[in-house]
């Protein structure tokens with residue numbers, strides 16, 4: 001039974017895709033077999049691994065709406081141990097189409113139940129909304145990882161997010177836990193970052209990962225080359241931070 | 257007949273709320289009467305003007321779903337000439353509820369049609385999705401302003417956005433135009449910013465505003481004080497940029 005995470009936060013631009021892509025890549029290089037699922041119609045995570053959306057015929061849309069077996073939409077990446085179940089913009093249509101399919105909240109859970117391939121981890125990149133696609137992701141995983149950008153608006157949405165997790169626990173997935181909170185885009189030069197980090201630790205306590213992801217332009221450059229940071233610039237501060245986060249997630253205590 | 261804009265981009269965290277709040281504030285101080293509508297359930301724009309969501313009994317949700325007259329949900333801000341039609345998290349429920357109301361795409365347009373107050377400008381802050389709430393905003397305005405963050409993923413979503421605008425023109429609002437593209441969070445130290453700015457100008461040509469909004473931490477600090485930048489730090493680079501943008505929007509050619 002694979003360990004499964006959804007990377008979720010309805011606030012936009014907080015580092016969900018960057019965290020999903022880079023955590024998945026480091027876990028793969030540590031020898032874990034990874035399935036990354038892109039349930040965001042923007043398909044940034046697919047692009048972040050160099051998947052060409054124009055060439056994709058079958059994607060998560062076909063799995064959720066037409067019942068295509070997940071295996072038939074999964075693509076290999078250039079990274080050993082790392083497969084992607086990609087999305088394309090047509091997934092945006094699934095939001096409305098899912099409303100009239102019963103049961104609409106567990107389509108993804110059912111699709112993953114029948115997966116034959118033995119993955120160690122399944123990681124799902126979510127869109128910036130608490131919509132049916134995100135609910136499908138929350139219904140299909142054991143834990144969530146919540147990136148929080150070190151800025152003011154990012155704090156505002158936390159109570160909405162924890163409320164949604166509560167609703168999902170009551171109706172869909174009683175075991176859903178918070179695996180951890182990742183502070184992202186931390187800028188050591190600004191008081192704002194320090195204040196938000198402090199507030200977040202007050203709210204979530206030990207749930208906040210020790211590793212803090214700094215603002216680092218190399219992380220923003222890597223997607224334009226279709227590569228995770230470990231291949232684009234393994235010596236950068238961004239790469240070191242995501243490597244540390246990976247060690248923390250693995251729980252082997254080697255986080256520096 | 258007021259001039260109306262929707263500030264829209266389904267990519268998250270690109271500066272939609274920051275642009276809406278600060279453009280509205282400068283237009284108001286230039287003497288224009290402004291109605292800012294917050295159609296994002298995150299209600300960041302409401303918070304950006306110091307609106308206390310806990311104290312709000314009636315919001316855009318009541319207008320869209322229960323047919324409450326817009327005037328009854330509009331609140332005054334501490335800024336003369338600037339009113340806000342706020343949202344609260346319960347607006348997130350409207351996405352699903354709107355699906356079963358006919359006509360579901362023009363609820364906002366109808367609500368604004370009956371407005372008695374003579375506003376010069378109506379500006380709508382949209383959520384990071386191309387959902388029914390965003391479609392309602394696109395159906396209710398004459399023009400859109402599109403903030404584009406100077407980063408790679410922001411470019412990826414442009415074709416999806418222009419495709420959605422096309423669909424809205426065909427079915428809901430034939431006159432919908434692009435008022436302009438605003439380049440945001442431009443960091444003069446990175447090649448990435450320059451590359452994205454160049455690509456965006458290639459794609460949109462003269463539609464890109466001359467004014468480029470720089471990355472400026474004062475813009476990120478201002479919301480925690482419930483103030484637009486003109487009051488929080490009028491001497492900052494962020495304030496100067498939004499003042500220039502306002503002049504460009506007013507079309508008086510004084511943009512420096």
Ligand SMILES: Nc1ncnc2c1ncn2[C@@H]1O[C@H](COP(=O)(O)OP(=O)(O)OP(=O)(O)O)[C@@H](O)[C@H]1O
Pocket residue numbers: 011012013014015016017018019040044126127128184185186213214215216217219220221223238266267268269384407408409410
């Ligand atoms: N630590 C970082 N330092 C610098 N830039 C970053 C960092 N993390 C992410 N970015 C950049 O910030 C932008 C937003 O990040 P990303 O797209 O991962 O957020 P997201 O939460 O997935 O956004 P959305 O809500 O649209 O899905 C991207 O351009 C990304 O490259």
Ligand SMILES: Nc1ncnc2c1ncn2[C@@H]1O[C@H](COP(=O)(O)OP(=O)(O)OP(=O)(O)O)[C@@H](O)[C@H]1O
Pocket residue numbers: 010011012013128151152153154267268269270271272273274275296298300382383384440441442469470471472473475476477479494
């Ligand atoms: N020019 C800028 N310089 C520095 N920080 C900025 C700038 N513009 C916006 N920000 C900050 O970046 C974050 C994202 O901006 P904002 O919330 O306005 O984007 P958005 O597109 O409205 O996000 P969402 O997609 O969640 O609605 C916020 O924390 C904001 O304060």
Ligand SMILES: [Mg+2]
Pocket residue numbers: 016017018040044125126127
């Ligand atoms: Mg993303």
Ligand SMILES: [Mg+2]
Pocket residue numbers: 272273274296300381382383
């Ligand atoms: Mg916003």
